[in-house]
Amino acid sequence: MSLLIKGGRVIDPAGGIDARADVLIEGGQIVKVGADLPAAKEEIQAEGLVVAPGFIDLHVHLREPGFEYKETIASGTRAAARGGFTSVVCMPNTNPPVDSRAVVEFILAEAARSGAVRVYPIGTITKGRRGEELTEMADLAAAGVVAFSDDGSTVMNAAVMRRALEYGRMLDLPLSLHCEDVNLAGHGLMNEGRMSTLLGLPGQTRAAESVIIARDVELARVTGGRIHVAHVSTKESVDLIRRAKEQGLKISAEATPHHLTLTEELVATYDPNTKVSPPLRTREDVEALRAGLRDGTIDCIATDHAPHSRDDKDVEYAHAAWGMVGLETAWPVIYTHLVLTGCLSLIQAIDLFTRKPASVFNLPGGRIGVGQPADLVLFDPNRKLQVTEELLVGKSKNSPFIGQELQGWPVYTIVGGQVKWVDESWR
Amino acid sequence: MSWTRKHLLGLQDLSRDEIQLILDTAEPCKEIFTRPIKKLPTLRGRVMVNLFYEPSTRTRTSFELAGKWMSVDVVNISTNLSSVAKGESLKDTAKTIAALGADFVVIRHYAAGSAKLLAETVQVSVINAGDGAHEHPTQALLDLFTIRDKKGTIEGLHVAIVGDILHSRVARSNIWGLTKMGAKVTVVGPPTLIPPGIEEMGVDVSYDFDEVIPHVDVINMLRIQKERQVAGLFPSLREYSALYGLSRRRLDRAKDDVLVIHPGPTNLGVEITSEVAEDPRASINEQVTNGVAVRMAVLYLLSGGKDIP
Numbered sequence: 001m002s003l004l005i006k007g008g009r010v011i012d013p014a015g016g017i018d019a020r021a022d023v024l025i026e027g028g029q030i031v032k033v034g035a036d037l038p039a040a041k042e043e044i045q046a047e048g049l050v051v052a053p054g055f056i057d058l059h060v061h062l063r064e065p066g067f068e069y070k071e072t073i074a075s076g077t078r079a080a081a082r083g084g085f086t087s088v089v090c091m092p093n094t095n096p097p098v099d100s101r102a103v104v105e106f107i108l109a110e111a112a113r114s115g116a117v118r119v120y121p122i123g124t125i126t127k128g129r130r131g132e133e134l135t136e137m138a139d140l141a142a143a144g145v146v147a148f149s150d151d152g153s154t155v156m157n158a159a160v161m162r163r164a165l166e167y168g169r170m171l172d173l174p175l176s177l178h179c180e181d182v183n184l185a186g187h188g189l190m191n192e193g194r195m196s197t198l199l200g201l202p203g204q205t206r207a208a209e210s211v212i213i214a215r216d217v218e219l220a221r222v223t224g225g226r227i228h229v230a231h232v233s234t235k236e237s238v239d240l241i242r243r244a245k246e247q248g249l250k251i252s253a254e255a256t257p258h259h260l261t262l263t264e265e266l267v268a269t270y271d272p273n274t275k276v277s278p279p280l281r282t283r284e285d286v287e288a289l290r291a292g293l294r295d296g297t298i299d300c301i302a303t304d305h306a307p308h309s310r311d312d313k314d315v316e317y318a319h320a321a322w323g324m325v326g327l328e329t330a331w332p333v334i335y336t337h338l339v340l341t342g343c344l345s346l347i348q349a350i351d352l353f354t355r356k357p358a359s360v361f362n363l364p365g366g367r368i369g370v371g372q373p374a375d376l377v378l379f380d381p382n383r384k385l386q387v388t389e390e391l392l393v394g395k396s397k398n399s400p401f402i403g404q405e406l407q408g409w410p411v412y413t414i415v416g417g418q419v420k421w422v423d424e425s426w427r
Numbered sequence: 428m429s430w431t432r433k434h435l436l437g438l439q440d441l442s443r444d445e446i447q448l449i450l451d452t453a454e455p456c457k458e459i460f461t462r463p464i465k466k467l468p469t470l471r472g473r474v475m476v477n478l479f480y481e482p483s484t485r486t487r488t489s490f491e492l493a494g495k496w497m498s499v500d501v502v503n504i505s506t507n508l509s510s511v512a513k514g515e516s517l518k519d520t521a522k523t524i525a526a527l528g529a530d531f532v533v534i535r536h537y538a539a540g541s542a543k544l545l546a547e548t549v550q551v552s553v554i555n556a557g558d559g560a561h562e563h564p565t566q567a568l569l570d571l572f573t574i575r576d577k578k579g580t581i582e583g584l585h586v587a588i589v590g591d592i593l594h595s596r597v598a599r600s601n602i603w604g605l606t607k608m609g610a611k612v613t614v615v616g617p618p619t620l621i622p623p624g625i626e627e628m629g630v631d632v633s634y635d636f637d638e639v640i641p642h643v644d645v646i647n648m649l650r651i652q653k654e655r656q657v658a659g660l661f662p663s664l665r666e667y668s669a670l671y672g673l674s675r676r677r678l679d680r681a682k683d684d685v686l687v688i689h690p691g692p693t694n695l696g697v698e699i700t701s702e703v704a705e706d707p708r709a710s711i712n713e714q715v716t717n718g719v720a721v722r723m724a725v726l727y728l729l730s731g732g733k734d735i736p
Contacts, residue, residue, distance in 0.1 A: 197627075
């Protein structure tokens, strides 16, 4: 079975390619990239489309096992394919949490059975995500986890965190860290500042994030451990990470499309879809995150796709669940708000979705090269669509971008040479 | 000036003219109190539901009486006795109330934004009786009414709001109302109880009550909740009282014609001494009476009334 992607603009930041070319796929692998390749059994006419490596998301919540009413491996990976992602890394705050080999094996088996894209699980740092005892990290690694995280929670005991970083050194896998001092965060529901004052909603000081990043940078320094800071949201956090990188520590970081484009002013609607952890911040923070993307302080864009059912969200702001979905809209959000505005070049933006996340977690893919798995996204840089609930194909619809018109939508998502998603209404 | 709004969710959205209209409408309502037979047939056949998710004596009773003097049928729902205690959501409770045929829902809720959520859910007039630390518009309106009644005008007055500004919906609604009506507002309290960015609401901030007190025309003392000390926001009630309590000695440093108000219930001996609460310069009980008049005016305007008999 061969598939020829004909006449697209092939952009591969890893290989430094940006040219009109055909891509020939055989046996699930890329076998040839070049101009005017001979016809194949199946062809995709890609004139007007950009052909890029499939996107890689280091931070999604697939909710299975345990919260299948919010999302499943099948529905979450369908959302991923719709958004142009060919690989997702799933967080372990499931029920049961991913703190044993059995749960890792379940996720991998279910992903093989029903997943539309490649799924790489993360294991918890501590048993039950309680922040007390380390999991069997080596056994989890052997089962196939690509990183460790207690995402949703911070390991508040610094001594436990120190041991996790130290012990984890033998595995050379990163710890993906949700940085939020629970005491400082308190009952805060949004960023603390002028908007929380106006709205009468309990605020959460921005220091709740940076205090823990500062702590973990120092722990990485004494242990030599590898840390990856999840969903960076404040200017001070960007500064801390930049300095740690300058000092040669093993640190990487991600930012979400929502923290890169939305601010706390949006909460004025009391729309629970604006409730997210860490909370939406200020314009100054958004600018600092964008500067961090440009100078390499922030390594990649990750969605923190956090599906919640209508019943979890359609309540008082205080009672609403934390999080927003992001897989379907991530690329068009970045394309519309960062590429079209000139903040990032197209190649930089693609790099942040492909080569860079792959290198942070040492994952396969993220490039278009002969012999590589044929994981590709074909997007139309001119296609504009308004975000609607129908457009979101996962189980949950909790997106703050509903109603926005975005540009640059994926048209084909190809995983291992198979078309996993196609926009039938294109052309 | 005519009234066009369906809901009263807060003073932030109201214009100066709208506030003025409520206060003007409340004048004849207050006059009704002096009549031997208080009840007016104005809103006969209307139904008002008091939906209270937090304990309240004076606000709930005040709304209930305001309704009754206007011949509104009043139903009280307190959440510990209702299906809310069985886990029913606010939206479902609201839909049930609407389906039962209510014309007004008065809501008191611990979560900011709840009144707005309710107004977006049902086709009933919603009156916010306090949502979290966000707004408590009828309390601020009765405070404005009391100030105007005692001082003749609000324009140009200097008002100190003293205490726990951070958690206070009364403070926020008062700030909106007072600044729209042309008063100068200074909020006073310890830094831990002053929320960030409050200056953007058009107020001055002071941590020094003694420095502020000689300059103001009105002192609005807020209730301090004892849980705030437990939460570490100030070290002791003793120190709080020493710095921000209104004692006779402190009051005597104010202007002779200063007006002292308090939304109640008071913590006597903490934010205000009983001596001051009973002082002729304080109008705490009159505020309660004015509260009924203001709420009658609100019910009247929200139901589209043209003129008061």
